Amino acid sequence: MKRQIVRCLASRRYSQWTLRYSQWTLRPTVVLIAALFVAHCFVVDSYAAVTSPPNVVVIFIDDMGYADINPFGGTKYPTPHLDAMAANGRTFTDFVVSSAVCSASRSALLTGCYHRRIGISGALGPKSNIGINADETTLAEVCRSKGYSTAIFGKWHLGHHPKFLPTQHGFDVFYGIPYSNDMWPLHPDYLARRAKNPNTKSPWPDLPMISSTRDHGYEIVNDNVQPSDQEQMTRQFTEKAVEFIHQNDDHPFFLYLPHPMVHVPLYVSETFRGKSGQGLFGDVVMEVDWSVGQVVQAIEDIGATENTIVVFTSDNGPWLSYGTHAGHATPLREGKGTMFEGGYREPTIMQWKGKIPAGTTCDKLCSTIDLLPTVAKLIGAELPEKKIDGKDIRPLLFGEQDAVSPHDAFWCYYKGGELQAVRSERFKLMFPHAYRTLDGREGRSDGLPISYKMNKTALSLFDLDNDISETTDVKEKYPEVVKELMAAAEQARKELGDKLTKRTGSELRAPGKMAEGDESMALNW
Known part of the structure; x- marks a missing residue:
């Protein structure tokens, strides 16, 4: 900060002065003006005196309701690590997603665009032949442009064929599942129907676990994920995230950790089974909370707490039809699959020690589409050439006085x-x-x-x-x-455009598609 003040003073030729307090004979008005000027220098650099590009961590939960963690709902099960993150950071009580369903929401997070603009709607499944377009610029590509290491561990859900995998869109490393964990022949709902009618055919192929790197392509490390595998996913993805953080202790990184939980069917490791005393859903949330603690601890272990921004949020609200296996959005209306507040307003916490004011709350409207342009500004990267919808929310992030939502309309x-x-x-x-x-x-x-x-x-x-x-x-x-x-x-x-009023938009962009000749590259799981 001292260097910034000196630069600010020097830019106005104050460097030509020899300032000795004992020699000042300025009138009070001039002294006041000088004081206000120096204060202005602080305000100009009010974005938390960012002196080096921060590491970026985004923890993205699946189907978590607004009231599913203690900082937002006062649950009957503990979430100590998220409580600590809220105490050390800033909660966002009006933080929304582009759409209340998986793929659409994820596409918006990674591109800074309304999902509608880039042609991704709904939840892509294993029969889908589209994915995120190679012409779109992702948050990972923005970070890579500044030399960051980039990784994703968890659920992708933006196209499962090789041309759509994360390592084709700015990520150096991917380990995870290509779509939702319920797109799976062992889904309890399907098993219940098959029990009534043994001739019932599964609508889903086997669920694979994929490992992929930018330099060496992909491999299927498990072609038939079982319930025992799902029980370990939260822990497994967390361990890989922690390992990635330690591998980059002297290098800037972007870590994207999109957990498959708390999407049904719910699975939890033996360590957390029965621990909440509030049923399986509470157990699963406690394991997610543990994961957050592990990631934050790893950042502290490498001495990067003051140079890492951590974002925790969800892709959409709770899948209410699943009863006690779904979360809650109270006091918001409805849940996943609707654009009432319970469907698209998400529990969100951001932490960056010494930069984001601790123990504070932001009630201004902002969104996952704002993360890309905000991170771009923080790390000094160029914005995508194609139009995006997100806005720079650094004033809200850093708790600037009188900061307002950048969105006149959402x-x-x-x-x-x-x-x-x-x-x-x-x-x-x-x-x-x-x-x-x-x-x-x-x-x-x-x-x-x-x-x-x-x-x-x-x-x-x-x-x-x-x-x-x-x-x-x-x-x-x-x-x-x-x-x-x-x-x-x-x-x-x-x-x-608008399907309801039969309008066709003039700025729609096409998703990526499996073109003629791509069949040889298709993965039909």
């Missing part, structure tokens, strides 16, 4: 291109559409789902500052807000 797309809502910092305009709901019913306790029913919402305006549960339509009270958000929706439809 577009809530779901279900293959339906613009279901548009929101601002305070208000959310929901458009008429069908959505799934349990409608107050309780789910089961055996890991099997119950059926949703379909409801339809009317055009509604919700005041999220005063009605976070989205219970009361206030469009008649705030007609000017409706008008503003309608205009934002029109811009969304112009750029990205």
Whole structure:
């Protein structure tokens, strides 16, 4: 900071002065101006006096609800490592994802774009022939451009064929599963149906575990993942993450740790089985919490705590139809698969010792799409050439006084291109559409789902500052807000289209596709 002040003073020719306090005979007004000027130098460099590019760690949980960890919900099971992360960092209470479903959400995180813009919707499965386009620039590629080591351990879910694997999109190392852990012939739901009808055929092939490096291609290290393997995944991916951190103790790195848990079917290691006293879901969350602790400890072990930003968040809300095997979004409405707040507002914590103010909370609207441009600014990297939707949220990250959300409007797309809502910092305009709901019913306790029913919402305006549960339509009270958000929706439809109003967007980009001749490179698991 002293060097920065000197540079700031020198730039205004203060270096020509010989400043001796005993010789100053300035009037009080001049002294005040000088003091304000020096204070301004601090503000100019207010981004936490970042003197070297930080390591970047993103821990991405699958299907975790807003209230599933103690910093957000006060659970009946302990989450001590996430509690410590919140105490040492900053919680974000209005942090949202692009879509309330797996692949779409992950594509937005890694590209800084609304998933709709880059052609990724829903959850890609083993029969899918698309993936993230090679023309898109990922967060890993942004980091690699500045010489970072990059790795992913866990669930990818952005295309399972070799041309779509992470090592084709900026990652040096990948070890994990290509899509969700329930896309698997041993899913309990399928096994229950087969028990009733032995002739029932599995909709899924065997689930593989893949190891891939940028220089040496890929190999299938386990072509038929079993329940015993799933029990070890959280621990296994954590151990590989810790090893990667230690391997890069003197080199900048980007670590992406997208855990398959707490997505159903739930599995936990013997160490945590029964430990929560709150059922299998609590056990699984406790193991995820342990994983966070291991990663944070590894960063401390290599002496990089003050030069590493750690982000913890989730891809979407809880899969409520699975009852006690799903989490909770209380007090938010609904969950995964809807663009109500419970579907796309996620429990988020960020930690960076000495930079992010400890024990603080940010209630401003921001999103996973903001991570790429923010990290790019932090490490001095160029932004992607193609248009992105994310914004630099460093003022929010560092708790700057009077910092505001960079998003005048956030577009809530779901279900293959339906613009279901548009929101601002305070208000959310929901458009008429069908959505799934349990409608107050309780789910089961055996890991099997119950059926949703379909409801339809009317055009509604919700005041999220005063009605976070989205219970009361206030469009008649705030007609000017409706008008503003309608205009934002029109811009969304112009750029990205809208299935509900049969609009075709002018700025849509195609996903990567298996082209003619790629068949020889296809992996049909």
